[in-house]
Amino acid sequence: MKLFSDRRRVVRLGTGLALLLILGLVLWFFWPNPHIARAEALRDQLGQEGLTSEQRGELFGRLRQEMRKIPAEERANLWREQRQKQMEAYRGLSDKEKKAYLDRMIDRMQQWRQQMQANGNTLNGPQAGWRRLSQEERDQRRKARLDWTTPEDRAERAQFRHDLQVRMQQRGFGGGGWPGRW
Numbered sequence: 001m002k003l004f005s006d007r008r009r010v011v012r013l014g015t016g017l018a019l020l021l022i023l024g025l026v027l028w029f030f031w032p033n034p035h036i037a038r039a040e041a042l043r044d045q046l047g048q049e050g051l052t053s054e055q056r057g058e059l060f061g062r063l064r065q066e067m068r069k070i071p072a073e074e075r076a077n078l079w080r081e082q083r084q085k086q087m088e089a090y091r092g093l094s095d096k097e098k099k100a101y102l103d104r105m106i107d108r109m110q111q112w113r114q115q116m117q118a119n120g121n122t123l124n125g126p127q128a129g130w131r132r133l134s135q136e137e138r139d140q141r142r143k144a145r146l147d148w149t150t151p152e153d154r155a156e157r158a159q160f161r162h163d164l165q166v167r168m169q170q171r172g173f174g175g176g177g178w179p180g181r182w
Helices: 007-030 034-046 053-067 072-091 095-118 135-148 151-170
Strands: none
Touching: 034 053, 034 072, 072 135, 072 151, 095 151
């Protein structure tokens, strides 16, 4: 075959194929996961004010389906950036603004609890309505959360939880908060 008789052609052909292979691998590796993009869009929609409980429930169901299609570490990253932005925003508020922010959050929590009770769900503790986990599963999740967060992140969230509990007690509610949220 004349095509392979010339060494230059063979080298060019090999180089071209190698470059195409490298380009394909780079594109495959860096191509965004469509499930992550859909989950981010749904997450952002859930964060909007003024949604009815039916709309939230429908969006949350769709988000849950997308989250099942994403690997565990990427699921954690999906929420990490949003939590960091929320903590930075909270940290930058004045004391009066923090109080108003916490009040809005407490009002949403109380509305959620009332809706849950109206739907027949009893809230008997921090894991009510949630799948019960074995001690080993809880330990694995705790270790994973430690790996995915920094000490500064944990300290910031602990301070936020403390502020939320203090504000709830000032308003006459128990200091519960949302399980697993912060």
